[in-house]
Amino acid sequence: MQQTLFIAMLTVSLAGFAFSCYRRLALVTVGSSEDRFDRPLDRLKEMLIYAVGQKRVVSRPFGLNHGVIFWAFLALALANLEFLVSGIFPAVSFALLPATVHGALLFLFDICSVATLFAVVVAAVHRTVQPPFDGARTLEAYIILAMIATLMLAYLGLNGVRIAQGMLPATTATPVSALAASLIRATPAATQLETTGNVFWWIHAVVLLGFMNFLPYSKHMHILTAIPNVFLRTMGESNTQERESFLEGNRFGAATVDRLSWKDLLDSFSCTECGRCQQSCPASSTGKALNPREVIHAIKENLLRNGAVMDKLAGDLAAERTISLIGNETKGSIKPAALWSCTSCGACMEACPVFIEHLPKIVKMRRHLVQMDASFPEELLNLFENMEQRSNPWGMAPAERSKWSSQLNLRPFEAGETEYLLFVGCSGAFDARNKQVSVALTRVLDAAGVSYGVLGKDEKCCGDSVRRLGNEYLFDQMAKATVEQFVAKGVTKVITQCPHCFTTLKNDYRQYGLELEVMHHSQLIDELVAAGRLTLSGTAEIGRTVFHDSCYLGRHNNVYQAPREVLRMAAGQEVVEMGRSRENALCCGAGGGRMWLEEHEGTPINRSRVQEALAHKPETICVSCPFCMTMFEDGIKDVTGVTTQVKDIAEVTALSLQQSLLPPSIS
Template sequence: MNQTLFTALLTVSLATFAFSCFRRLSLVTVGRSENRFDRPVDRLKEMLVYAIGQKRVVSRPFGLNHGIIFWAFLVLALANLEFLLSGLIPAVSFALLPAPLHGALLFLFDLCSLATLLAVTTAAVRRTVNPPFDGARTFEAYLILSMIAALMLAYFGLNGVRIAQGMLPQTSATPVSNLVAGLVKTTPAAAHLETAGNVFWWIHAVVLLGFMNFLPYSKHMHILTAIPNVFLRSLDKCSTQERETFLEGNSFGAATVERLSWKDLLDSFSCTECGRCQQSCPAASTGKLLNPREVIHAIKENLLQNGAVMEKISGDIEAEREISLIGNGKGGSTEEAALWSCTSCGACMEVCPVFIEHLPKIVKMRRHLVQMEARFPEELLNLFENMEQRSNPWGMAPSERSKWSSQLNLRPFEAGVTEYLLFVGCSGAFDARNKQVSVALTRVLDAAGVSYGVLGKEEKCCGDSVRRLGNEYLFDQMAIENVQQFLARGVTKIITQCPHCFTTLKNDYRQYGLELEVVHHSELINQLLTSGRLETTGNAEIGRVVFHDSCYLGRHNDVYDAPRQVLEMTTGRKVWEMGRNRENAFCCGAGGGRMWLEEHEGTPINRNRVQEALAQQPETVCVSCPFCMTMFEDGIKDVPGTTTQVRDIAEVVALSLQPSLLPPATS
């Protein structure tokens, strides 16, 4: 080993590595400001659980293999530190430590090196035989795996030679190195142990320094950014969007990287390209253009190509076109059709091991298209006009909103007289099928003696769909009107039957200074049943039941148990689960404004989900969302011969009410 040569090589490598990291990570600063440093103790806990503990990684079967590589690398970082320091100062060695501690370290290094070698071999085989996604067999991926394997082999070779030379003791602490030493003695290298040791040493040195300098230019930069990215994650569910300020001269949404936040840009460097988001995405799974992994990759590619010159651009139209995030799907851009395919279900964010936030970026690009360029699917024109003029998706007259309850004699909400406002929602008031759910819910509430009232024709749409579709200006107007009405009427508690209304009133309206107690009907009914305020027969005759999780109730708000408990208490039966359930549930296809858009690519998402439900051979599919109700009913109609019914949980509870508590039926 030439100490002078290594010192020069290490100095140049460290300087190059530092420059490369600075050059790349400094690009993040072109993004907009965002506070991600609050609640540092909570962030540290999350980082320990999800980054160091690899909780999400190992939640999938093959994730354990990556976890082994990660944890082994943490241990081997000590071995590599000793290697680099001893290259500069040969006297520096862990051998100076007390013998028991040195022996423990040698054992850990031996064990972790073997585990890493086996894990990268397994990863290479899997990528070859059963790749996680199309295009996963890349030269870069195999190069990285080969470099890691070379480091492990060089480590064993060097230690084996040292043991054969007597420079390291042959102890039980180094079982693999002992085996290598025995093999070395049987080869011609036994006569040239010093030369063999130098060869293994330089292989290890060159590969280690080469690997280090290759990281900033590869997808494996996530080794450097993933842990900080988890620390900087959103500590709350990404169940709402950033509020915009509407002043003359402002730009809205994001078509260029500087319109995204610095955290959005850090996300792009942290992507591991594991493909989990792609596998979970309902749009990608059913043949749509959207691929959340490629959206993030496009942002990174766009940033690398254009980030350094962003500050030099000042309104030049041609330059803006060159750096657009929205384009033909090439050169760091995402196609418009892909952006409109998103159902905002949140599955991509739920499975991402490094907590990349895909959905907010897609909404920001939608906002640019809608508000800056007025480019959106033609089908949305009527929706936006209906919402603006009549505050409902169908353009129905406001006077029609209360007709569903014309024979129910419901009490209007009055502060101090009624405890809850029953926010019926557009589907519950106008859609023929979901009107039945509204009626069933009022029967349940009446049977339990719940004090509630309605707004009737004064109720307005909450604005969920227009916000997720990117029409933030219209949403802003709708939200302000609703907030003013709630405050004027003294509303403090709201019951919703629609998870989209639920999340909008509960989460989005906080940005407008409105703090409400918002409860989904599944939660309230569960409370009424468990407290004994609501009595049922407990044997609703609806046969074998399979339950579908609404994305906006489950993933966006963590309500999973309440609807299941309600069904079990009212039917006396086990609730059957689909293969994809709870946080891994598959979307019905209606979220993110897709309720109002036709699917022109691939397989309809609702058909995919319906087939999964029918595979359980249920008599009843239960839902807890008006959108899911519509998508399932439409999907089941396309399946010839099926007699499966779709019911909301409120309808199931109404069926099982004690006869003495059942209010009179109305037509």
């Protein structure tokens, strides 16, 4: 009777589980196509390291607790498989294996069960006492933890009964189950071992099958999707955006879930709701509307509410019946203010243990607002007009672009005569403070004998800000013009002082068929010193120095060591690392086009970052980005009585050269 009942329950449960998974995962297919199956061996390696190995999970202190639950879950999957099979065929079990193998498995299952039980208790206490984010104390979370704990207790109780009955040996292979057997023998249950065993068996069966069918409807769906999601991650750094096709009749950006890719939608089912993204997000941590975790959750909510009617065969009519992804009130929608708060720093993606890609989704929604609805902050109107008409954020006349170098006698770039194009960038050419960095950089290049030239008044903005702000059409026009110019002039090697120019020329322009060797000035200076072409005295008097990592140089392009090496050699000392540095560094607040927008909510991000730097009592804050320079200098002005200076690494390098090579002041 028990066997028949269990077979019926298992059949219904497996059918229900399969149907639920199908209903959920089929929704992913409403998304647009995207190729995520290239480089399968590399993907498999990454999956083993980050999904199975839990590398990102255990990189933070409490992550080890989740790692224990995950690894134990993998081991106990074997025990649960045996449980299900023996429920149908009682004679089939691991006991048929050689004694040594059976003993090893029993020991593994015993240790994993008690380790999981302990980890679950720790997780429950942690969630109660110190939740990772507001709202983390959900009934669903406690139900899941309770079900896992019940499974462990039922397994140990069942094995304890079997040992008490003499069906399993009480040996060192089952230390925890042997303890459970001793406890059972000391209770009235010792006189009814068969009944007690049946109770534990059915508790395990009901909870296991219930847990399995609860998964597809809970946030623990990530148990099924997280490992594939890591396999399907963007290989390398996520440092560019998908290009759009501007054909008549096309829609641009994403206002409904079918405008996102299927991988974007799979991301939404893979979120573990651990809260790491929002803890790392500069906008979220300074009181802005943006919360990366809620963005992903809203996409999932929107997909669940709308996916069923978004059959691709139904066309636009179905899309019109859906709830927009972008809105202020509706559940499953994201506030426009949240989208405009993003600095595109990538901290959320760096922190996510399952490689969810938040930034591309935000940019797609910005594209819809800008290109389809013409709905964007009023401050951006002048920016877009200036970029379109004069190819710089301030609307300065192109002739003004070369005035910073009027006293330097720089050579124009000529293919075959000059090796590198020095791409000065808008800030380096127009901003008064960053002009000084441009001059210092030319002094360094001259001292090393680097063959370089400039475009002068013919240089155009690379278009980084307009692309990240969602004006893809304008970026497309700007990129095409620059690519045409570079090809005509024979540009193949480029030096930049701006990480935003660096990543745009290096990564974004590949989509337009332009392959360039692009070097950030920190990389080039580091190489010049290593090659013996540039000798630094190590005497730059900058005092105690902290270094701030640019998001677009660091997280987006994995350049961390070069600027530190340059500072070490120029100043003769190691830089002081802030608490949040390298891949965990806090953004200055200027990325993603935020350089051109005021902050109307919460604490200004640059002020928070300046306070982090000043906590180390530095005489100098060193940067490697003109946007960071501006944000730090503005932030320091808000702090009374501080004499800390902000310098670019090119300026520190110039200070380390002979006196005759020091840059003149620029007004």
